[in-house]
Amino acid sequence: xREEFQADLTEVSRLLVTMAESVRGALRKATTALLTADLxxxxxxxxxxxxxxxxxxxxxxxxxxxxxxxxxVASDLRRAITALHISADLERMGDLAEHVAKTxxxxxxxxxxxxxxxxxxxxxxxxxxxxAEKITNVLVHPDAGLAGxxxxxxxxxxxxxxxxxxIMLADDWPYGAETAIDGALLGRFYERYADHAVNxxxxxxxxxxxxxxxxxxx
Amino acid sequence: xREEFQADLTEVSRLLVTMAESVRGALRKATTALLTADLxxxxxxxxxxxxxxxxxxxxxxxxxxxxxxxxxVASDLRRAITALHISADLERMGDLAEHVAKTxxxxxxxxxxxxxxxxxxxxxxxxxxxxAEKITNVLVHPDAGLAGxxxxxxxxxxxxxxxxxxIMLADDWPYGAETAIDGALLGRFYERYADHAVNxxxxxxxxxxxxxxxxxxx
Numbered sequence: 001x002r003e004e005f006q007a008d009l010t011e012v013s014r015l016l017v018t019m020a021e022s023v024r025g026a027l028r029k030a031t032t033a034l035l036t037a038d039l040x041x042x043x044x045x046x047x048x049x050x051x052x053x054x055x056x057x058x059x060x061x062x063x064x065x066x067x068x069x070x071x072x073v074a075s076d077l078r079r080a081i082t083a084l085h086i087s088a089d090l091e092r093m094g095d096l097a098e099h100v101a102k103t104x105x106x107x108x109x110x111x112x113x114x115x116x117x118x119x120x121x122x123x124x125x126x127x128x129x130x131x132a133e134k135i136t137n138v139l140v141h142p143d144a145g146l147a148g149x150x151x152x153x154x155x156x157x158x159x160x161x162x163x164x165x166x167i168m169l170a171d172d173w174p175y176g177a178e179t180a181i182d183g184a185l186l187g188r189f190y191e192r193y194a195d196h197a198v199n200x201x202x203x204x205x206x207x208x209x210x211x212x213x214x215x216x217x218x
Numbered sequence: 219x220r221e222e223f224q225a226d227l228t229e230v231s232r233l234l235v236t237m238a239e240s241v242r243g244a245l246r247k248a249t250t251a252l253l254t255a256d257l258x259x260x261x262x263x264x265x266x267x268x269x270x271x272x273x274x275x276x277x278x279x280x281x282x283x284x285x286x287x288x289x290x291v292a293s294d295l296r297r298a299i300t301a302l303h304i305s306a307d308l309e310r311m312g313d314l315a316e317h318v319a320k321t322x323x324x325x326x327x328x329x330x331x332x333x334x335x336x337x338x339x340x341x342x343x344x345x346x347x348x349x350a351e352k353i354t355n356v357l358v359h360p361d362a363g364l365a366g367x368x369x370x371x372x373x374x375x376x377x378x379x380x381x382x383x384x385i386m387l388a389d390d391w392p393y394g395a396e397t398a399i400d401g402a403l404l405g406r407f408y409e410r411y412a413d414h415a416v417n418x419x420x421x422x423x424x425x426x427x428x429x430x431x432x433x434x435x436x
Contacts, residue, residue, distance in 0.1 A: 064299065068291045077282050084299065088306065169396050177398035178387050184399040185406065 005076060008066045012059060012083045013208065017139045019055045019090040020200075024132035026052070026097035027193060031125040033104035034186070035118055037111045045101035052094035059087040075210050082207045089196040089203070093132070096193045103186055112182050114175055120164045124190040127156050131197040138201050142208035147201040157194040161187045223294060226284045230277060230301045231426065235357045237273045237308040238418075242350035244270070244315035245411060249343035251322035252404070253336055255329045263319035270312035277305040293428050300425045307414040307421070311350070314411045321404055330400050332393055338382045342408040345374050349415040356419050360426035365419040375412040379405045 026045050033042035063083050066072070072080055103112050113121055131153045138146050164187045167173070168180045205211065244263050251260035281301050284290070290298055321330050331339055349371045356364050382405045385391070386398045423429065 060296075060299070064295050067285060067295060068289075071286075071289055073286045077285060078278075081278070081282065081299075081302065084302065085306070088303075165399070168399065173395050177391050177395060180395035180399050181383070181386065181402040184402055188403065188406070 005066070005070045005072060008062075008070065009079060009083070009207065012062050012066070012080075013139050013204075015055060015059050015062065016083065016086055016090065016204075017136055019052055019059070019087060019094075020132060020136045020139060022048075022052050022055065023090055023093040023097060024129060024136065026094055027100065027125065027128055027132065030097045030100035030104065031121070031129075033101050034112055035121065035125075037104065037108055039105060039108045042101040042105040042108070046098055046105065049094050049098045052091055056087045056091045059083060079207050079210055082203045086200050086203045086207065089200045093193050093196045096189045096196075099189045100186060103182060103189075107182070113186070114179055116167055117164060117183055120160055120167065121186065121190070124157055124160045124164075124187070127153050127160070128190055128193050128197070131194055135197055135200050135204070138204045139208075142205050144205055147205050150198050150201040154194050154198045157191055161191050223284070223288045223290060226280075226288065227297060227301070227425065230280050230284070230298075231357045231422075233273060233277050233280065234301065234304055234308065234422075235354055237270055237277070237305060237312075238350060238354045238357060240266075240270050240273065241308055241311040241315060242347060242354065244312055245318065245343065245346055245350065248315045248318035248322065249339070249347075251319050252330055253339065253343075255322065255326050257323060257326045260319040260323040260326070264316055264323065267312050267316045270309055274305045274309045277301060297425050297428055300421045304418050304421045304425065307418045311411050311414045314407045314414075317407045318404060321400060321407075325400070331404065332397055334385055335382065335401055338378055338385065339404065339408070342375055342378045342382075342405070345371050345378070346408055346411050346415070349412055353415055353418050353422070356422045357426075360423050362423055365423050368416050368419040372412050372416050375409055379409050 026048065029041045030045045032038055033045065063080050066080055067077070070076075106112070131150055134146050134150055134153075137143070164183060168183050173180065244266065247259045248263045250256055251263065281298050284298055285295070288294075324330070349368055352364050352368055352371075355361070382401060386401050391398065
């Protein structure tokens with residue numbers, strides 16, 4: 001029974017890996033759309049967001065099925081429920097990638113991001129992409145060290161967001177309110193994407209090992 | 219057993235009502251802080267956000283306890299799980315109220331919102347407050363009609379957000395990038411608060427009646 005339960009959770013985490021790969025791909029493509037004013041890439045991200053929503057439904061159904069069949073108690077039950085939190089965070093990451101794509105599509109054929117801001121967004125996107133990759137790895141091999149790295153990545157994203165604001169709030173900012181508003185909202189989308197990734201890494205350690213992530217940190 | 223399960227869910231919904239009242243109070247006070255540059259109000263919202271987080275923990279513990287004791291299956295199990303989604307949405311509404319309060323605190327003693335934008339934010343706050351009140355009512359007396367009203371309220375919030383952008387993007391906008399950025403992010407906080415309220419009303423109808431909200435709409 002115990003082994004069967006563990007096997008069931010492994011199956012759920014495989015669904016979560018598929019979701020994580022999907023939201024990683026979505027943000028990569030949305031960033032391309034944003035930085036190169038690529039309408040086709042933007043539209044593909046917008047169309048494909050329902051795939052992530054469908055996967056979340058599958059996770060919910062699978063978890064309900066495990067709870068009914070295995071009747072887990074105490075920490076096992078909480079581990080099963082944790083999978084629901086992870087899938088909710090992943091779905092939201094997909095939504096945020098879609099928001100980036102929609103901003104790119106709305107401003108097309110103009111670029112939504114002026115040249116001065118492009119390096120900062122490139123940086124945010126690269127760190128966010130590494131975070132999504134680490135989530136996938138943590139879901140396959142629980143590693144509290146890797147989960148700890150995500151906290152540092154999140155700090156890097158916050159630093160980049162501060163740089164972004166510094167550029168837009170400088171006295172010689174030449175682009176006016178509209179570009180500043182888009183820049184601020186886009187910065188927030190990447191920052192929230194990273195926040196959800198941190199949540200997921202903490203939940204994942206618990207899902208897979210049954211130990212709270214914080215107790216495992218060095 | 220069946221009656222006991224229903225009584226357990228009613229107890230969970232009472233906890234959710236307490237959360238809903240708390241996040242309603244938080245946004246009211248955060249709006250006061252925002253529109254009157256009231257630092258004390260802002261700090262009180264920031265300090266009290268942990269109360270909502272604690273209530274969410276209580277909901278999670280209570281739901282896990284119900285699942286273990288009652289071993290609900292099929293739609294009953296999904297109803298119990300729905301309470302977790304509602305508490306997650308409520309916690310996020312509390313976070314968003316806190317973001318409004320933090321913006322007010324950061325700009326204090328200056329007002330974060332110039333006179334031109336104050337009527338729009340007052341409007342958004344009023345609709346958001348009505349939405350939080352309706353959630354509380356739906357949690358006590360499931361009413362699909364009331365849940366339907368929340369969709370219309372959400373449209374009203376979206377209209378107000380469009381007005382907000384229109385003012386900030388006008389050629390004669392006199393306040394520059396910083397105030398526009400704050401305005402855009404604040405608009406998003408109220409809009410997201412409303413989105414979570416809509417999610418909750420849909421989940422609540424299911425939690426209390428076991429019927430999907432959409433099937434009950436007129």
